Amino acid sequence: MRSVFFYNVENLFDTIDNPETFDDPRTPRGRDKWNSRRYKLKLDRLAKVISGFGSSLGAGGPDLLGLCEVENHAVLEDLIYHPELLHLQYCIIHGDSPDERGMDVAFLYKRNAFNPISFQEHRLWIYNEQQDNEHTRNQLVVAGLMDGEEYFIIINHWPSRRGGEARSKPYRIAAARLTNRILDSIYERSENPGVIIMGDFNDNPTDPSIKHVLKTYGVKNDTIISKRLFNPMEKLFRKGIGSLAYRDKWSLFDQIIISMNLTLNTKSKYHFWKAGIYKPDFLIDSRGRYKGYPFRSYAAGKYKGGYSDHFPVFIWLRKELE
Numbered sequence: 405m406r407s408v409f410f411y412n413v414e415n416l417f418d419t420i421d422n423p424e425t426f427d428d429p430r431t432p433r434g435r436d437k438w439n440s441r442r443y444k445l446k447l448d449r450l451a452k453v454i455s456g457f458g459s460s461l462g463a464g465g466p467d468l469l470g471l472c473e474v475e476n477h478a479v480l481e482d483l484i485y486h487p488e489l490l491h492l493q494y495c496i497i498h499g500d501s502p503d504e505r506g507m508d509v510a511f512l513y514k515r516n517a518f519n520p521i522s523f524q525e526h527r528l529w530i531y532n533e534q535q536d537n538e539h540t541r542n543q544l545v546v547a548g549l550m551d552g553e554e555y556f557i558i559i560n561h562w563p564s565r566r567g568g569e570a571r572s573k574p575y576r577i578a579a580a581r582l583t584n585r586i587l588d589s590i591y592e593r594s595e596n597p598g599v600i601i602m603g604d605f606n607d608n609p610t611d612p613s614i615k616h617v618l619k620t621y622g623v624k625n626d627t628i629i630s631k632r633l634f635n636p637m638e639k640l641f642r643k644g645i646g647s648l649a650y651r652d653k654w655s656l657f658d659q660i661i662i663s664m665n666l667t668l669n670t671k672s673k674y675h676f677w678k679a680g681i682y683k684p685d686f687l688i689d690s691r692g693r694y695k696g697y698p699f700r701s702y703a704a705g706k707y708k709g710g711y712s713d714h715f716p717v718f719i720w721l722r723k724e725l726e
Contacts, residue, residue, distance in 0.1 A: 556594070559602060674722065
């Protein structure tokens with residue numbers, strides 16, 4: 405059995421000012437008064453989330469882990485070498501995105517679960533009304549083997565809804581089209597690969613970028629395997645389940661989407677088992693204005709000392725032989 409996990413970690417930044425990015429709020433003298441003590445607590449919090457996942461099934465920590473809102477490779481090293489995670493032997497695949505705030509996506513994997521072959525970053529070129537380039541996150545593509553099977557992992561953090569959902573919608577449509585081009589190149593070079601697309605898409609499973617551009621299906625369909633995508637998060641979203649909340653409205657921007665061939669129930673290959681939102685009690689704010697929301701690091705400009713403003717999402721893959 406293999407677990408796949410995605411987590412928007414809400415600004416995992418170090419305390420050092422990078423003069424090339426707008427990371428000033430996350431510095432000791434910045435708006436957030438981000439110091440070593442707060443940074444250490446953030447690492448403690450995230451390590452608790454990651455190491456605790458899967459414990460009820462006898463598995464400590466996810467096998468494959470996508471992250472977004474990380475500043476650099478150094479913070480990822482601080483995370484995987486945390487005492488609670490060190491024994492899990494995570495490895496890092498990361499690249500620097502041109503995002504103005506310095507935020508990147510990253511992929512972590514257990515060395516005994518996944519064997520990477522290659523990775524590549526794909527730049528998303530989008531332009532605002534003044535035709536200025538909107539610097540945003542790259543899409544990270546990792547190719548590798550899991551028990552001899554070929555998989556392609558695509559890690560995303562699509563453009564936000566800053567400025568309004570409608571106004572920013574074309575940016576996410578452009579991101580979806582980039583993902584489609586990546587998929588086309590994957591299917592050109594590989595026959596029947598397993599594809600896992602995960603990220604914070606800043607859109608819900610039923611929004612046009614996901615549903616119509618990526619052409620995802622919310623139900624499994626054995627008759628449309630080739631180049632089709634199954635989104636198990638759509639069913640959760642239609643039930644009113646979300647990974648983040650804003651003004652008492654829940655959204656499910658964090659999703660894990662898979663190629664339809666991973667839904668086939670075969671005995672010898674990994675296939676989809678179940679999906680969910682990981683939200684143990686400690687991840688939920690228990691009081692105040694944001695009671696029931698994800699227990700986040702900052703809220704309304706004030707430090708709360710929590711985990712993240714998003715809940716993690718996950719899927720399990722298994723073989724019938726298990």
